[in-house]
Amino acid sequence: MSGPSFERAHNILKAQIDAPTAAFFSSCVNCGLCAEACLFFSETREPKYTPIHKLDPLRKVWKQEYTFWGKLGRALGLSKPLTDQDLADWETLVYDGCTLCGRCSMVCPVGNDIAYMIRKLREGMAVAGHAPAGLVGATTRAIQIGSPMGVKLPALKAQIAHVEEETGLKVPLDVEGADYMLLLSSMEIMNFPEFIGAVTRIFSKAGVSWTISSQAFEATNSGVQIGVSDLAAELVGRIVAAAEKLKVKSVISPECGHAYMAIRWEGPNLVGRPFSFEVIHILELLDTLRKEGRLKLQGKETERLTYHDPCQIGRRGGVLEQPRNLLKEISENFVELPEAGKMNWCCGAGGGVSTNERANELRLKAFGAKKNQLDAIQVDGMVSACSNCRIHLEEGLEEYHMDVPVLSLTELIEKHLAD
Numbered sequence: 001m002s003g004p005s006f007e008r009a010h011n012i013l014k015a016q017i018d019a020p021t022a023a024f025f026s027s028c029v030n031c032g033l034c035a036e037a038c039l040f041f042s043e044t045r046e047p048k049y050t051p052i053h054k055l056d057p058l059r060k061v062w063k064q065e066y067t068f069w070g071k072l073g074r075a076l077g078l079s080k081p082l083t084d085q086d087l088a089d090w091e092t093l094v095y096d097g098c099t100l101c102g103r104c105s106m107v108c109p110v111g112n113d114i115a116y117m118i119r120k121l122r123e124g125m126a127v128a129g130h131a132p133a134g135l136v137g138a139t140t141r142a143i144q145i146g147s148p149m150g151v152k153l154p155a156l157k158a159q160i161a162h163v164e165e166e167t168g169l170k171v172p173l174d175v176e177g178a179d180y181m182l183l184l185s186s187m188e189i190m191n192f193p194e195f196i197g198a199v200t201r202i203f204s205k206a207g208v209s210w211t212i213s214s215q216a217f218e219a220t221n222s223g224v225q226i227g228v229s230d231l232a233a234e235l236v237g238r239i240v241a242a243a244e245k246l247k248v249k250s251v252i253s254p255e256c257g258h259a260y261m262a263i264r265w266e267g268p269n270l271v272g273r274p275f276s277f278e279v280i281h282i283l284e285l286l287d288t289l290r291k292e293g294r295l296k297l298q299g300k301e302t303e304r305l306t307y308h309d310p311c312q313i314g315r316r317g318g319v320l321e322q323p324r325n326l327l328k329e330i331s332e333n334f335v336e337l338p339e340a341g342k343m344n345w346c347c348g349a350g351g352g353v354s355t356n357e358r359a360n361e362l363r364l365k366a367f368g369a370k371k372n373q374l375d376a377i378q379v380d381g382m383v384s385a386c387s388n389c390r391i392h393l394e395e396g397l398e399e400y401h402m403d404v405p406v407l408s409l410t411e412l413i414e415k416h417l418a419d
């Protein structure tokens with residue numbers, strides 16, 4: 001990234017105001033309903049975490065640059081223009097105090113997409129140099145090394161070798177003409193390599209033709225999280241190039257929330273053209289295999305289990321039905337969290353918050369929303385489909401002294417593969 005520049009940031013913010021953004025700002029009736037829907041407000045009760053308030057710098061640009069009264073007020077010196085200090089003052093609200101979870105939009109009476117606009121505000125904040133150091137570091141590593149955690153190909157190959165030894169199965173690498181190309185998040189490679197083993201066994205049983213690309217195996221997209229579209233496009237472009245080189249029909253987004261949003265929903269817009277392949281979430285594929293009779297399962301969990309919907313996969317990604325179909329096949333005591341599905345509460349660590357150490361205390365406080373959900377149903381285990389959620393749910397549970405194991409749905413499915 002080039003050096004910070006407020007002037008460039010201001011121009012970028014002006015350019016970010018598209019028709020939906022202008023419509024959202026002009027239709028806001030200042031009802032404040034979005035506040036109670038946001039975990040940062042509900043758990044701190046601090047008015048500064050009201051979702052629409054977090055957008056004040058962008059709203060100021062919209063008003064002064066695109067509305068008659070705003071232009072007049074600025075010309076008469078009645079309102080102050082946006083300053084670099086305004087952006088500096090908003091940094092913690094925009095990066096630490098928002099996970100881009102989109103829950104606030106579900107209650108807004110005029111349907112304002114706050115997460116969409118926070119993402120736009122981050123475009124200016126990052127260029128002005130007001131993005132958290134942890135996220136800047138992760139983005140730099142993603143661009144320079146190919147992974148926000150600095151995971152290189154030899155590390156992936158070492159994990160693949162372990163999986164092959166353990167399963168006795170081949171993990172396909174760079175197989176041209178395979179049907180599916182699997183992406184992995186760095187967190188899966190380093191913290192949860194069991195996921196690679198689970199997928200290998202499942203795909204072997206179901207007869208899926210698949211591969212991993214050594215050129216582009218990383219699913220995550222720090223460019224989307226920090227809010228720099230050029231970098232986000234560069235990361236998506238690498239996946240597109242690898243998928244096209246291998247001539248795959250589909251790219252599988254793994255158990256990672258924002259990766260799915262980045263490649264499935266933002267990807268074609270970022271690179272400026274439709275993909276020549278389909279993008280599918282691992283849970284969508286597993287449920288399709290189940291429906292086709294290729295994923296045969298046996299036995300059921302008897303313990304009381306619930307499901308945490310990762311925001312970008314469920315509420316914003318639309319993958320709501322598939323995890324439930326799968327869970328009902330393998331669990332006889334499945335119970336929904338209160339406000340599950342579209343209204344589920346975020347784990348508190350999405351949208352780049354997990355890579356921002358400064359936000360740790362706030363994130364754990366915001367976890368209170370998840371704690372309240374869990375307290376209401378008293379389960380023996382919680383299943384999810386995002387490694388980032390998983391690691392931060394575990395941290396939150398530890399912080400609140402709660403003994404609830406967090407499980408991967410893909411790994412649980414593998415456990416129930418029929419002989």
Ligand code: SF4
Pocket residue numbers: 037038039040050051054097098099100101102103104105114115118
């Ligand atoms: S997107 Fe989520 S975290 Fe961000 S303001 Fe809305 S409810 Fe709060």
Ligand code: SF4
Pocket residue numbers: 027028029030031032033034035051052107108109110111112
């Ligand atoms: S809920 Fe919607 S209309 Fe009400 S204050 Fe929030 S953004 Fe504005």
